[in-house]
Amino acid sequence: MKRLNASERVARLLAIIPWVASQSGAHLEEIAERFDYPRKHLEADLLEVVGMVGVYPFTPDTQIEVVLDDDRVWIHYADWFARPLRLSSEQAMSLLAAGESVLELSGEESGPLLGGLTKLGAALGIDKGLEIRLGSAPEETLDLLRSAITDNRVMQITYYTYGRDESTTRAIEPARVFADGGEWYVSAHCRQANDERVFRIDRIAEATLLDEHFESRGNGDTASFSARDDDPRIQLALSSDAAWVIHQYPHEGVEETADGGYIVTLAITAVPWLERLLVRLGPAAQIVEAAPGIPVDLVRASASRVLARYQ
Amino acid sequence: MNLLAALLHTPVPLSAESLRTRVGGYPDAGASFHRAFERDKEDLRSMGIPISVGAVPASDPPLDGYRIDPKEYAGSDPKLDPDELAALHLATTLVRFGDVSGDQALVQVGGVVGDATSTAPVAALPADPNLNPLFDAVRNKASVAFVYNDVQRTIDPYKLAFQGGHWYLTGFDHLRGEQRDFRVDRIAGAVEPGGPATTTRPDGLTGDRAQSWELGDEEPVVATLLVDADQSGWAKHYLGRDAVAKAHDDGSAEFALTVRNREAFRSFVLTFLDHAELLGPPELRAELISWLEELAA
Numbered sequence: 274m275k276r277l278n279a280s281e282r283v284a285r286l287l288a289i290i291p292w293v294a295s296q297s298g299a300h301l302e303e304i305a306e307r308f309d310y311p312r313k314h315l316e317a318d319l320l321e322v323v324g325m326v327g328v329y330p331f332t333p334d335t336q337i338e339v340v341l342d343d344d345r346v347w348i349h350y351a352d353w354f355a356r357p358l359r360l361s362s363e364q365a366m367s368l369l370a371a372g373e374s375v376l377e378l379s380g381e382e383s384g385p386l387l388g389g390l391t392k393l394g395a396a397l398g399i400d401k402g403l404e405i406r407l408g409s410a411p412e413e414t415l416d417l418l419r420s421a422i423t424d425n426r427v428m429q430i431t432y433y434t435y436g437r438d439e440s441t442t443r444a445i446e447p448a449r450v451f452a453d454g455g456e457w458y459v460s461a462h463c464r465q466a467n468d469e470r471v472f473r474i475d476r477i478a479e480a481t482l483l484d485e486h487f488e489s490r491g492n493g494d495t496a497s498f499s500a501r502d503d504d505p506r507i508q509l510a511l512s513s514d515a516a517w518v519i520h521q522y523p524h525e526g527v528e529e530t531a532d533g534g535y536i537v538t539l540a541i542t543a544v545p546w547l548e549r550l551l552v553r554l555g556p557a558a559q560i561v562e563a564a565p566g567i568p569v570d571l572v573r574a575s576a577s578r579v580l581a582r583y584q
Numbered sequence: 585m586n587l588l589a590a591l592l593h594t595p596v597p598l599s600a601e602s603l604r605t606r607v608g609g610y611p612d613a614g615a616s617f618h619r620a621f622e623r624d625k626e627d628l629r630s631m632g633i634p635i636s637v638g639a640v641p642a643s644d645p646p647l648d649g650y651r652i653d654p655k656e657y658a659g660s661d662p663k664l665d666p667d668e669l670a671a672l673h674l675a676t677t678l679v680r681f682g683d684v685s686g687d688q689a690l691v692q693v694g695g696v697v698g699d700a701t702s703t704a705p706v707a708a709l710p711a712d713p714n715l716n717p718l719f720d721a722v723r724n725k726a727s728v729a730f731v732y733n734d735v736q737r738t739i740d741p742y743k744l745a746f747q748g749g750h751w752y753l754t755g756f757d758h759l760r761g762e763q764r765d766f767r768v769d770r771i772a773g774a775v776e777p778g779g780p781a782t783t784t785r786p787d788g789l790t791g792d793r794a795q796s797w798e799l800g801d802e803e804p805v806v807a808t809l810l811v812d813a814d815q816s817g818w819a820k821h822y823l824g825r826d827a828v829a830k831a832h833d834d835g836s837a838e839f840a841l842t843v844r845n846r847e848a849f850r851s852f853v854l855t856f857l858d859h860a861e862l863l864g865p866p867e868l869r870a871e872l873i874s875w876l877e878e879l880a881a
Contacts, residue, residue, distance in 0.1 A: 281688065283585060284631050288691040307695035309687050326585045328593045329606035353592040357692045359659025361632035362716040364689035367681035368672060370709055370746065375675040378706075386675060389668030393693065396662035402722040404745040407679075407707050411821060433818070438857065440814065452707035455749025475821050545857070553851045555879055576879035579858045583873050
């Protein structure tokens, strides 16, 4: 259970009141659980917050009545709060989007999730207006990874590292599969690097389940990208057209310039990644400052190499 | 909460002053009352509570009054069963949307049912401030106006879709007179709500949204892209097998792709560096060569 701040507590109470009012003597335990409300504050908040609510002239019939008996509670005269507050657009979207995502992943064509989503969509007046695709990864690889995680089996993969532009074969201990930015990833302990690594599933060219089992190392809560302190840094001047770079890639600081452009600092984990970025951006990006590890001649050399294919 | 009760209770707008005397607990009239009142009002609004402003009846000069319409306050009850609530609870634990609290949304539709504590999230969907007005417009079948690709447009929104890590809007573009896709994070500035939509969503509006190079206003051309064997597996997965025009014995493949946005297409082709070659049409190939020549100079 998370801690709730003052207005979050009020928001919860506004949902609790109509529910309790519609029951005849709800149990405090059940309220705390159903509304994820801190049990130790529940009694006091019902009596001292909800029980004090009323309207002018605050006669007994214009005030909410809260009756507590042992571990049960009754609420009367709470007609203003007879119904829960409607969902905000964001909240409505969060429920529908989460539900649609999971529905797509599971491929279910019936069941409580579909039932719930249909009812929710009807109540919110939205019908097929929201579609979620978390991204696709080759189904066979995903299935293999899931069974490797469930059974703690070591996997051998041939992986194409986009940043370094090379393919390698390695043994991994998969920990968690997740989607981010439209792609599916697996976080795993890589035996070759002897460290946690994150692999993009669609870049796994071959995958084999090995007979060997591994010891679980925790939940694999690794982010899909993390820079190291000793990675070289580069500072780029981007024109306003290239603003997508800032949204798309993790950066370490950005400044807006007078002409609507940006100065952004990036950590470079692999030079070919930067090469690609700069060749794509062309004149929209200029190197302001680059750490010694980054070749000065990068863009020219890379463009010439690609150009060689066309001559 | 007393302020909320008073605002829901009143059939007519009430002035700040009469709320002060009716609600109780406020400081005496003056600056400190106004600060406290404004803060409370803001708190309620930030919880999504719709406070409307109207003239206080029989006030001269007219005074601003406040009230909450009980019909606007409450949504319609979806009447979810416990197993449906539990399924939605599991879903909001697996997939998060911005920093919206799934639990608070769930308690407003019936409660947080079932145990999902042992579940690790599998995905996080980004939120965007423009999604709210677009979602409302889809819901209310209203039009919206926004600037996209430097052009001011009026759109009847049909559908929001999340794909490839981005949110897309599909709708009828009154400027172009046809249905178009827009990337929500490329909308410049804020989406402005407009009047009722004048077109209706066609049936069967599903399917994959367009790639970046298909989102444009240029005359469409079909480009042929040769991808080397070491990258062709990924390319087939990404572009779809239907896009394969020719598969070569060495494992490389040619893809036929419709291009409406040449800049975006060039950017895509260059992500392959020297593992791919744009074979045609000659015009696009020439443009790519001159782009590279400039960088290589």
